[in-house]
Amino acid sequence: MRGKLIILLVLNVLFSGFSVQADSKSSMTELDQLADEALQLTRFGRFEEAKNIMERFGELFSEKGVIERQFTMDELRIVTAAHHEALKALASVGLNTNERVKKVTAFRLATDAIISKYQPLWSEMERPIMNAFEDVKSAALEGDENLYNTELNEFLSTYSVIQPSIKISVPVEKVQRLDSRIAYIDRYRSTFSEQKWMQELEGLEADLKKLFSEINKDDTDPSIWWVMFMTGGIIVSTLSYVSWRKYRGQKLQKQKRKDLND
Known part of the structure; x- marks a missing residue:
């Protein structure tokens, strides 16, 4: 009886937790x-x-x-x-x-x-972001300053669409590094030499690629496995205890019957 009560209490805690999670x-x-x-x-x-x-x-x-x-x-x-x-x-x-x-x-x-803590929607913006950036690089290679400024403005506008999202999903130091690169290129756009242009753009391109490659990794939250392990462990432990108590009780009853027969 006591074992059944323990199981009921465990299940009650688990299902009440699931109910709160469902509401959330x-x-x-x-x-x-x-x-x-x-x-x-x-x-x-x-x-x-x-x-x-x-x-x-x-x-x-x-x-x-x-x-x-x-x-x-x-x-x-x-x-x-x-x-x-x-x-x-x-x-x-x-x-x-x-x-x-x-x-x-x-x-x-x-x-x-x-x-969506894993694979959020903004990760699907990789193609438009990288395409806009490629246009910036192409304009820089052509040496057309007016075209470069136009393409850079378009890239900045496209990047602004995902900027709030990455501040939520990505560690702050990585976001700051990326934003600093972009702000630097934007601020000094008209003072770069061609060599400096390409150096800065290649650095930004590497950071953008890293941003999307890391967010698109199919990682599973370790805490999920921990919760599953603990939940399963509680149930298994409880059932094992009840089974042991039942086995022990049956053994004692057999022993008593044997003693009476003797």
């Missing part, structure tokens, strides 16, 4: 869906509807992030800033649809980054 997952799914819906509406030019969805997102995100503390302070700050920029873009009549889509996409990717 449900709210995360809702946030993800709202962010995605806002992006789709923006792409179709339905800016007022997208704004309404964004406002609903803001209320839920505030509740889950501030009240229930499901996010870190950095995650709150980054997603809140991306959310603010997206809302401002949707409300700005001076921005064209493409620019609005970029701002809302940056917000969408940042939202996904706090929910």
